[in-house]
Amino acid sequence: MAKVVAVTGNEAVANALRQVEPDVCAAYPITPQTDLMQRFSAFVSDGKVKTELILVESEHSAMSACVGAAAGGGRVVTATSSQGLALMWEILFIAAGMHLPIIMPVVNRALSAPLNIHGDHSDAMGARDSGWIQLWSENAQEAYDNTIQAFRIGEAPEVRLPVMVCMDGFIISHSIERVEYLEDEEVKKFVGEYRPVNPLLDVEHPVSYGPLILPDLYMEYKRLQHEIIWNRVKPVVLQVAEEFYKLSGRRYGLFEAYRLDDAEIAMVILNSAAGTAKDVVDDMRNRGIRAGLLKPRLFRPFPYEEVSQALRHLKAVAVLDRADSFGAYGPLFTEIASSLYPYKDRPVLINKIYGLGGRDFMPEDAEKVFLELQDIATTGKVKSIKQYITVRE
Amino acid sequence: MKTWKELTPGCVVTEPGGSTKFKTGSWRTFRPRWIPENCIQCLFCWIYCPDMAIKVKDGKREEFDYDFCKGCGICARECPGKKGQKAIVMEEEGK
Incomplete structure (x- = not known):
């Protein structure tokens, strides 16, 4: 027991x-x-x-x-x-x-x-x-x-x-x-x-x-x-x-797909911040925005095929990295981009660097990302691919 | 040569004493030549050789084991020779 x-x-x-x-x-x-x-x-x-x-x-x-x-x-x-x-x-x-x-x-x-x-x-x-x-x-x-x-x-x-x-x-x-x-x-x-x-x-x-x-x-x-x-x-x-x-009685897979099946926009995010972001997904849904989330569990080996199948139907996806690869896109972003590359029809991808050095990731930070994704899904226009968030500009 | 499918994961060598099968003599650039008439059988070369590449039988040195001699030249340097004539000289390989 x-x-x-x-x-x-x-x-x-x-x-x-x-x-x-x-x-x-x-x-x-x-x-x-x-x-x-x-x-x-x-x-x-x-x-x-x-x-x-x-x-x-x-x-x-x-x-x-x-x-x-x-x-x-x-x-x-x-x-x-x-x-x-x-x-x-x-x-x-x-x-x-x-x-x-x-x-x-x-x-x-x-x-x-x-x-x-x-x-x-x-x-x-x-x-x-x-x-x-x-x-x-x-x-x-x-x-x-x-x-x-x-x-x-x-x-x-x-x-x-x-x-x-x-x-x-x-x-x-x-x-x-x-x-x-x-x-x-x-x-x-x-x-x-x-x-x-x-x-x-x-x-x-x-x-x-x-x-x-x-x-x-x-x-x-x-x-x-x-x-x-x-x-x-x-x-x-x-x-x-x-x-x-x-x-x-607890289910695990290669990753967790949260409200992804009928989603139009989604966030890919690792570890504790995914908990915060899932709450915001629910909030978005209540507001009529079809948001979802993918939280990788197995990062090495990376399940490219399975992840791409879970994401390829979406219009826009934000990959959030709590680490930077200086001079490159975030490490999680490059994996998601690689997994979707083989498909002609794929979502628009953006990369956000957040929460470095323990900087808080609050529900309003996740909300901003979802609203930006919704805008991209509607207009198809991306302002910047890689951007630092939760930071003072 | 083995393909990757025939290898033991982790490069674990499961057969003991396998190093004798790994012939390292091909690393040699200079080759020692033994000149028996100048040799006083002091066995300095046998003591100093870092690779046990000098064969000794019944207390007397024999020919080099060229399968393992890497041509470091220590034996030639240490060799006292006889009357100023070295019993081991280093010669460039392939000449």
Whole structure:
């Protein structure tokens, strides 16, 4: 039976990790992730889990220790934010290239400079090309549910890849919400016993990790990595979501389509701001404006085909990015544009950069975007493709 | 050569001792030549060789293992030779 609690996002994810009880956790504190790992380390100290907690001197070391522990044959977790994720950058590619299913909650936070500890998506967007699977979460419930599902997705024999579970720093990580917990036994049964593949600690079957691969074979390994993340992850995500639905009653997919079927205009937006925007969609509908919303959940691999099918009938779409790709369109915008490119009939697209460094995204901000979309849908005229909003001009 | 479909994900090498099959001698630009008549069998070359590319049998050095010698030239530098004549000289490959 589910247990309803009032907890923060960090608390919910720490509890998910307690319920899974991984073999090894190597982590380094960084705001706003600190509270998550502090709670998990309390579970370790209190004997609630048998996880080996490795305290390291940096995130570079944390991810390196995770790679070693995962290659050794353990179920491994860590968590980080912002500069911490940036410091892990080198090892992220190694974890993915070695196909080690490390699970990492990323409590999204802005990157320096200027120094800022609040929520935006610059950190995880910077890591989008590392080969990790990325799941994004609107609220504490989704962060909890995604964390549990991440183990099944990353550890699936046909996948075996590391997974980031993203949630917004402070807005979700430090706000108390209603969350339904599964029973410990249900979670343990759902994730199942960890089955290592080619573990270093199996001395009867010695293996080597990390060989030098020269131009004669490197590209074949990358082709294999592409094949696995491009073709094998999506079906597993859907299968795991289906099983999770049977267990919890909560449905997940590759993305959430909110009032999209009969919509004319829509917003594409990630994580916590999608909650605010969905409220405004309802408000628009009450005013007779056919608005809808698409909230990506699986950002890597990006479900181009499915997203395009959900959006191509619309007249105008605004893609909202809580991260900038300086000198380019926002990272989410480029994916949406790519997904719609193959179709002759497609919506007009605009890109809004919002909420950087924890800047509030209010219902009136979403409303302005919908009204602009309605204007574009009527006139077909776009003033600017990429624009900063929630900013003083 | 293997196609991507034949590879183990994560570049994991599941066969132990496989490095002996990876012949690195082709990296060589300079090739050491052994001159037995100048050799005093001090085995300095065997001690200094970073790649175990000098074969020794019954305490005596034999020919270079050119499958693994990368031509670093350490052996030639360390070789004391006999009466001022080196027992190992470096020669450009392909000449």
